[in-house]
Amino acid sequence: MTQATTGPGGTDEASPRPGRLSADDWARAGLHLLMTEGRQAVKISRLCSDFGVTKGSFYWHFADFDALMSAIARLYFSRELDAARGLVAVEAMPVEERLETMAAMLVDSRAFEGEAAVREWARADESVAAAVRDLDQRILRVVHEAFVELGFSEPEARVRAGLLVYAGIGFVYGRSALPVPTVDEIHEILALLMRRDG
Amino acid sequence: MTQATTGPGGTDEASPRPGRLSADDWARAGLHLLMTEGRQAVKISRLCSDFGVTKGSFYWHFADFDALMSAIARLYFSRELDAARGLVAVEAMPVEERLETMAAMLVDSRAFEGEAAVREWARADESVAAAVRDLDQRILRVVHEAFVELGFSEPEARVRAGLLVYAGIGFVYGRSALPVPTVDEIHEILALLMRRDG
């Protein structure tokens, strides 16, 4: 069988049998569709025709559509551990560099369509929503901690961290409508938030 | 006509014929479903069974599902003119009160589920996305103008207005995961943004 199944993910890394698919293959293709064409493009029949198999094949690997979505979520958030590990790496930096790096990450982040798609999807899937909440809280904690280290009081740090993180989340959604801040403007924002009273 | 059709929107205001529905009835019921149960709950068959009619009835009033959605969008944004008119009313206020009112509106706004639902929906419907963009840009312009009136330079005002509006948008999405700012904290945020250099 020399037929090159024109399906996605042509990563021929010693699959058990030539044409056979794994659950991971389905999840990967589903994640790709989710990222590139949005939530409503993820359909079993679409994946089947992309892979050139029938739906029965899908139902061998997954109980139902939600199971596929959960697998995609696990896949996405296991990659997203990179972002979380990025958070860990960031915590080792000196405070001011740390805040600059985080602000740059919030605004300049990779895969924005992906981020927005996942958050939209989170509204329909509680397990995804929980994962997004965890990530947001973790980011808030790191930013808050940074302001505390800079010498701000608890309430001062809370206000500054909240403003910055909410703005970052808003940026994921609103950037298509509103002007995107430049690097210089990000510097100004941080200078503004790090300024001391009086 | 004592028969109380148990459908939604029981606003008996002299309908042309007892049991007959108008396109507006469908849009109103659809908007209600959208707000209360989310985008994926808005289904023609669901509305039909709620109204106690067949699908043919729906297709008398609308060309297809997208036409229903457009009608819902028009309905929503005509109500949302209240918010836009709120914007107009707000422009008459003295600057500092104006900013406080807007910040309070962003955070304390009515119908949050509705706001988030509409923005989610905007990702799938370009006409809705355009309406949301218009509203966001309008808000940004008003906030930006306020900072200019306070004596800030163009770039200073842009940074401050952008930060505040992005945070407001982020709040619509992130408030389920992150702590909700108190009234005092909103005051602090504004004080922070209105503080002059040096």
Added chain:
DNA sequence: ACCTGAACACCGTTCAAGT
């Protein structure tokens, strides 16, 4: 173990026919 093929339920869509 992995997939085909044929069936079914559900939902959007069409249309001729009713009042």
Added chain:
DNA sequence: ACCTGAACACCGTTCAAGT
């Protein structure tokens, strides 16, 4: 003018049968 009833396409789901 507004709706019924019956049809069809599409998609998720099931399952017996194939290799």
